[in-house]
Amino acid sequence: xxxxxxxxxxxxxxxxxxxxxxxxxxxxxxxxxxxxxxxxxxxxxxxxxxxxxxxxxxxxxxxxxxxxxxxxxxxxxxxxxxxxxxxxxxxxxxxxxxxxxxxxxxxxxxxxxxxxxxxxxxxxxxxxxxxxxxxxxxxxxxxxxxxxxxxxxxxxxxxxxxxxxxxxxxxxxxxxxxxxxxxxxxxxxxxxxxxxxxxxxxxxxxxxxxxxxxxxxxxxxxxxxxxxxxxxxxxxxxxxxxx
Numbered sequence: 001x002x003x004x005x006x007x008x009x010x011x012x013x014x015x016x017x018x019x020x021x022x023x024x025x026x027x028x029x030x031x032x033x034x035x036x037x038x039x040x041x042x043x044x045x046x047x048x049x050x051x052x053x054x055x056x057x058x059x060x061x062x063x064x065x066x067x068x069x070x071x072x073x074x075x076x077x078x079x080x081x082x083x084x085x086x087x088x089x090x091x092x093x094x095x096x097x098x099x100x101x102x103x104x105x106x107x108x109x110x111x112x113x114x115x116x117x118x119x120x121x122x123x124x125x126x127x128x129x130x131x132x133x134x135x136x137x138x139x140x141x142x143x144x145x146x147x148x149x150x151x152x153x154x155x156x157x158x159x160x161x162x163x164x165x166x167x168x169x170x171x172x173x174x175x176x177x178x179x180x181x182x183x184x185x186x187x188x189x190x191x192x193x194x195x196x197x198x199x200x201x202x203x204x205x206x207x208x209x210x211x212x213x214x215x216x217x218x219x220x221x222x223x224x225x226x227x228x229x230x231x232x233x234x235x236x237x238x239x240x241x242x243x
Contacts, residue, residue: 003192010201013189036092047214048221054203057159061148062101069152075130079146087116087136095227098130113235
């Protein structure tokens with residue numbers, strides 16, 4: 001079994017598996033310190049990559065919140081990420097996910113900020129509510145730990161069961177190492193990649209297959225940055241802000 005070592009290898013592996021020939025010139029640019037997310041270049045044009053849209057756990061929460069719990073009412077996101085990622089970039093991602101899961105644009109923001117921690121309550125245009133409890137304080141290189149819980153009229157949907165405290169892996173290999181080697185099993189073609197890297201490879205693969213209109217991400221990027229400005233405005237004024 002071939003071990004995939006990086007995201008680009010993962011994308012090429014997926015394309016090869018499905019016998020897809022891509023004529024466009026593309027590249028992957030990892031998120032920089034001041035960037036909100038990773039970048040995909042296609043024929044010289046740069047596009048923000050919303051890789052979380054390809055995360056199977058988040059996809060499941062979004063899908064089941066709409067169909068299997070009587071329709072979503074609210075969403076709670078509690079998460080920590082490493083310091084180098086940045087609290088603004090973390091907020092950027094979770095604001096997008098909140099609108100995705102709750103099927104609505106944000107109407108009102110109430111936020112509180114303490115250095116690398118943000119607590120934000122969002123009122124959506126359709127009346128639903130999202131609570132984001134976010135921190136960017138973990139040691140650099142530490143894997144993100146975030147739980148998504150959607151509540152509906154008939155039940156709830158969560159990305160983790162109640163007793164799960166850390167992000168679960170699919171494969172734990174106990175060998176000569178004190179700690180187990182951990183792998184994901186999303187597909188054999190991505191064996192060896194960490195969960196987030198495998199998700200990014202799938203996201204890029206979908207873009208190259210044109211399953212996703214990456215051009216829409218440019219306007220979406222502007223919207224999310226506008227939301228972030230309003231989060232800080234709310235925190236600075238110590239009052240809610242209507243959009």
